[in-house]
Amino acid sequence: VCFQVTRGEPTTSSRAKIKFVTDTVFLNEYQNSPILEQCSVVIVDEAQERTIDTDIVLGLMKECLRKRKDLKLIVMFATLDTRLFYDYFASNFTCEILEVDGTTYPIEDIYLNVDDENYVQAAVTKAIEIHQNEEVGDILVFLTDQDEIDLALDALNKKLKNDSSFISLPLHEELSEEETAQLFEKLPDKRKIIFSTDIAESSITIDGIKYVIDSGMIKEKLWDGQRKIQVLNIGQITKNSVQRRRGTAGIISSGKVRKIIFKC
Structure with a gap:
């Protein structure tokens, strides 16, 4: 497991299978490899934040998925309009929705x-x-x-x-x-x-x-x-x-x- 943030040096090795990055780092990597050949699964977490960079990532992933049929995308969020994101991707790809209930108090x-x-x-x-x-x-x-x-x-x-x-x-x-x-x-x-x-x-x-x-x-x-x-x-x-x-x-x-x- 490794990670890289915008201001820090990457902590990586040739044995790393999972890499955590910020959306800015991901966009830089996408510029170098528009089909993300180094990835088999991309997970976009905290999608509910809806920053400009996060929305760009989702838009680019839609383009990438058209080119890479083997690539998988997982979009995770806590409070968001599920149907909005489902419809955005389901018009072109097979999608599923998985809901995980959490315990909340009054x-x-x-x-x-x-x-x-x-x-x-x-x-x-x-x-x-x-x-x-x-x-x-x-x-x-x-x-x-x-x-x-x-x-x-x-x-x-x-x-x-x-x-x-x-x-x-x-x-x-x-x-x-x-x-x-x-x-x-x-x-x-x-x-x-x-x-x-x-x-x-x-x-x-x-x-x-x-x-x-x-x-x-x-x-x-x-x-x-x-x-x-x-x-x-x-x-x-x-x-x-x-x-x-x-x-x-x-x-x-x-x-x-x-x-x-x-x-x-």
Whole structure:
């Protein structure tokens, strides 16, 4: 087994039979080998994220499958319109749908009405309220990027500077291995308060989350048709993202989700 990510050196050997890569690395490999002769099966995981690169991968795979009758494609997702993807591929190929049911626990939805420019502060305030008033359980807060996470951590730590019963942690793509490992440490005497980007929707699962605060916002790459470039835009999340974030509160026990709703 080997892997390769965009910024790292490949960890591979001639004996490797399974290779984990990012969608960007896969697209680079596809440019060098449009029929993917080195592969017998391609698995696209977390397809529900519907990034530009993931959609391009699926489109290229459809072209590749026309040329390689022996190649197999498996598309995996947690919350997505199954029929949409089935129809996209079934018009040209034989497809099957396999559904795997998972255990979920009851989740209570609570809506918070705030001004849109104040959603970071509103999330911090609600995290403190939960920590001081709710029963044991870790808190996961969804924000848009590392800058917002740093601001939220600073505000939280200042307001709870005399409280030793919690640990505040960031979760985003720039963390080191050591920083990421902290998220999974068992801390029976402390509550974890985690501020995360959308990476916690599906890419990482953290045991112990009982409370989720969803800002309803995301920073994502969009295509600017006028300027012909990709741009970073902060906007509201999709219905699929709402459900994925909600689901992080009901993995190991019942949970509560605070959803921030903007005032009109």
